[in-house]
Amino acid sequence: MSKMLGVAASSPGGSTRRPDSGGNSRKLLLGAYFDFIRIRFLTMLAYRVNYYSGILIYTLNIGVNYFTWKAIYGDGQALGGFTAAQMTTYVAVSWMARAFYFNNLDREISTDIRDGSIAIQFIRPYNYVLVKMMQGLGEGLFRFMLFMIPGMAIAMLLFPVNLPTEPSAWIGFLVMLFFSFLINSQINVITGLLAFFVENNEGMMRMKRVVVDLFSGLIVPISLFPGWMSSVLEVLPFQAITYLPGSVFTGRVQGVGIWNVLGIQVLWFLLLLIPIVWLYHAARKRLFVQGG
Amino acid sequence: MAAIQVQDLRKTFKVQKNREGLKGAFADLFKREYTEVTAVKDISFTIPEGEICGYIGENGAGKSTTIKMLTGILVPTSGVLSVGGYVPYEEREKFVRNIGVVFGQRSQLWWDIGVIESFQLLRKVYRVSEADYKKRLDELVERLALQELLNRPVRKLSLGQRMRCELVAALLHNPSILFLDEPTIGLDIVVKSEIRDFLKDMNREHGTTILLTTHDLQDIEALCSRVIMLDDGRIIYDGGLEELKQRWGTGREVLFQFGSATKLGQLNHWTDGMPVTWSAENDLNAKAWIPLDLNVSDVLGRVVGQADITDIKIIETNTDDIVRSIYQSGSAEKPEEARAEQDGKEVVHV
Numbered sequence: 001m002s003k004m005l006g007v008a009a010s011s012p013g014g015s016t017r018r019p020d021s022g023g024n025s026r027k028l029l030l031g032a033y034f035d036f037i038r039i040r041f042l043t044m045l046a047y048r049v050n051y052y053s054g055i056l057i058y059t060l061n062i063g064v065n066y067f068t069w070k071a072i073y074g075d076g077q078a079l080g081g082f083t084a085a086q087m088t089t090y091v092a093v094s095w096m097a098r099a100f101y102f103n104n105l106d107r108e109i110s111t112d113i114r115d116g117s118i119a120i121q122f123i124r125p126y127n128y129v130l131v132k133m134m135q136g137l138g139e140g141l142f143r144f145m146l147f148m149i150p151g152m153a154i155a156m157l158l159f160p161v162n163l164p165t166e167p168s169a170w171i172g173f174l175v176m177l178f179f180s181f182l183i184n185s186q187i188n189v190i191t192g193l194l195a196f197f198v199e200n201n202e203g204m205m206r207m208k209r210v211v212v213d214l215f216s217g218l219i220v221p222i223s224l225f226p227g228w229m230s231s232v233l234e235v236l237p238f239q240a241i242t243y244l245p246g247s248v249f250t251g252r253v254q255g256v257g258i259w260n261v262l263g264i265q266v267l268w269f270l271l272l273l274i275p276i277v278w279l280y281h282a283a284r285k286r287l288f289v290q291g292g
Numbered sequence: 293m294a295a296i297q298v299q300d301l302r303k304t305f306k307v308q309k310n311r312e313g314l315k316g317a318f319a320d321l322f323k324r325e326y327t328e329v330t331a332v333k334d335i336s337f338t339i340p341e342g343e344i345c346g347y348i349g350e351n352g353a354g355k356s357t358t359i360k361m362l363t364g365i366l367v368p369t370s371g372v373l374s375v376g377g378y379v380p381y382e383e384r385e386k387f388v389r390n391i392g393v394v395f396g397q398r399s400q401l402w403w404d405i406g407v408i409e410s411f412q413l414l415r416k417v418y419r420v421s422e423a424d425y426k427k428r429l430d431e432l433v434e435r436l437a438l439q440e441l442l443n444r445p446v447r448k449l450s451l452g453q454r455m456r457c458e459l460v461a462a463l464l465h466n467p468s469i470l471f472l473d474e475p476t477i478g479l480d481i482v483v484k485s486e487i488r489d490f491l492k493d494m495n496r497e498h499g500t501t502i503l504l505t506t507h508d509l510q511d512i513e514a515l516c517s518r519v520i521m522l523d524d525g526r527i528i529y530d531g532g533l534e535e536l537k538q539r540w541g542t543g544r545e546v547l548f549q550f551g552s553a554t555k556l557g558q559l560n561h562w563t564d565g566m567p568v569t570w571s572a573e574n575d576l577n578a579k580a581w582i583p584l585d586l587n588v589s590d591v592l593g594r595v596v597g598q599a600d601i602t603d604i605k606i607i608e609t610n611t612d613d614i615v616r617s618i619y620q621s622g623s624a625e626k627p628e629e630a631r632a633e634q635d636g637k638e639v640v641h642v
Contacts, residue, residue, distance in 0.1 A: 025419035032416035039413070043404045120400045122365040123393045125385045126417055199308060284381070285367050 032126065033134050040138025048146055055151045058099050062155050065091045065219075080223035085162060086250045087221075092152070092161045094218050094246045100148040101181040101241065103136045106205050109192025114200075129189055129280055136185045164251060172258055176245035179265035184241050186272040187212065193276070196283035217243030237268040294374075295469050295501040296339040296362060301371035303332040303357050331357040333525035334371065339518075341468075344495050344502040346512040346533075349522035350619050355505040358522070359473050362503070363393050376469050389418055392462035396474035399454065400461055401446040407457050408442040411464060418465035425464065432460045436490060452483035459490065470494070472504035476511055488514040509611045521618065528618070533611070540618065541609035543583045546591065549603035550576050562594045 364380030
């Protein structure tokens with residue numbers, strides 16, 4: 001009886017069936033994308049012990065930078081528009097922002113491409129890049145809650161960090177932090193997708209890491225670079241990751257300037273979509289699945 | 293209507309050439325040289341709905357490349373392709389909702405989460421309604437006896453368990469076409485036959501079209517009514533398995549065991565005038581080789597009445613041997629015929 005039901009339920013002339021594209025089915029796919037966030041979050045949570053050492057390392061980084069800057073400032077008042085107090089806050093906020101927005105999407109994507117498991121991704125009715133971004137978001141959520149917030153608390157206990165008190169600054173900062181995550185992830189996706197075009201993009205990934213840390217103003221705020229250099233960096237996307245949100249949060253940029261900063265972030269977010277879409281489509285034509 | 297239609301399909305890869313030595317490496321740095329490798333060379337075939345078709349060939353013959361083009365993973369260099377009414381590489385996301393794919397060597401389940409969670413996620417990815425999903429899952433879980441595995445993380449499954457779960461994962465959305473790339477690789481004999489039975493039932497009950505590549509010819513014998521054989525990117529045989537056997541199997545062997553000593557000369561004498569070749573290890577065991585056009589029972593008739601026989605065994609050339617000799621010659625043409633064409637002579641079958 002069950003066999004007969006099976007036949008009746010699915011037409012043998014199956015290839016004439018077209019997937020329905022109704023609202024309900026779109027909602028299901030959306031649900032799947034949310035699941036990728038949730039699953040990555042839960043997986044990270046299962047391995048949370050690995051990240052406890054990370055909190056220590058980030059605190060250490062903040063400490064090293066704090067004492068270095070303290071020595072550089074000496075009795076001086078301001079450097080590149082930063083007072084010593086602002087610099088301390090900037091260093092702490094930048095490193096903690098990095099604790100949130102950092103991810104290894106570039107490595108994940110290039111591994112998928114190089115070991116051939118990208119094939120599995122292409123037999124599924126979803127957008128691979130979007131899935132990767134969702135997984136990155138799941139990781140970001142974990143890093144935000146179990147990495148950035150406790151790390152920030154420790155940093156505030158150890159170093160004289162002055163955080164703003166107005167709620168609007170906090171809301172603005174969180175929005176900008178989210179865009180930092182998006183832009184950094186987009187750069188990672190681009191670096192990862194390059195594995196389609198070069199046999200080994202290990203070097204590129206390492207270079208990207210150094211470039212992002214240096215040019216985003218994490219190590220040295222952009223206003224401290226030589227004039228010509230900072231004017232070059234101002235037209236690159238990296239400053240939108242750390243320097244701009246950090247400047248807002250330390251109170252160096254205020255009023256209308258805040259909207260300008262947000263505008264620059266949104267602009268880079270949109271601009272970076274172009275190479276991603278282009279790479280993804282070009283890659284489909286060049287794809288060479290490794291291992292047969 | 294045909295489920296899969298392929299016309300002059302070709303795929304060419306550009307492969308980076310690495311020149312030798314330090315000088316070569318330095319030259320590579322500035323000007324890359326590429327070699328073109330054609331993995332699939334203008335193949336054409338049509339698979340009707342509801343057929344199980346075996347796709348075989350040596351390693352590197354182009355099987356996987358074909359499957360990857362048929363499933364929309366790779367974009368062909370040239371040729372016309374239609375699978376389930378879609379051009380796979382053009383509307384990939386819509387197209388793949390209608391097919392199921394199992395790669396024996398790659399998992400499509402998520403390593404870190406439980407089996408049932410993987411299924412739930414796939415349900416949403418493939419946009420299957422809760423009711424359809426439940427019905428389908430119950431059916432598959434019962435058929436493949438997976439009840440106890442559902443809550444385990446995928447990384448803790450054995451290969452046989454995982455492969456059964458992979459099948460469910462590929463079939464949850466009730467695809468009309470199923471692609472299997474070496475589905476039984478590395479599995480023990482029990483799981484292998486379970487999977488074969490399951491696939492046969494799937495095909496019978498749901499009319500699922502199945503295209504499978506394999507190196508295990510027993511898969512083909514158990515499942516396929518049709519075989520496409522590939523060599524160096526070209527189709528060298530496309531037809532029924534029985535025909536292949538008939539065309540290539542040159543004869544049968546009959547093993548005799550005698551109760552009392554029977555000399556080779558005696559045996560030859562009994563089958564005098566027949567093109568039978570006898571060989572004997574000792575007086576109690578003998579082997580007769582009988583060409584295809586001679587009836588086995590005629591030979592048996594001559595021997596049975598006269599000798600004291602304790603056992604008879606008839607051995608047909610098995611598919612492994614046939615396929616091995618085809619791979620070695622690189623052509624599915626019967627060697628005699630090929631030679632005959634070359635020499636322009638008629639071959640006289642004795």
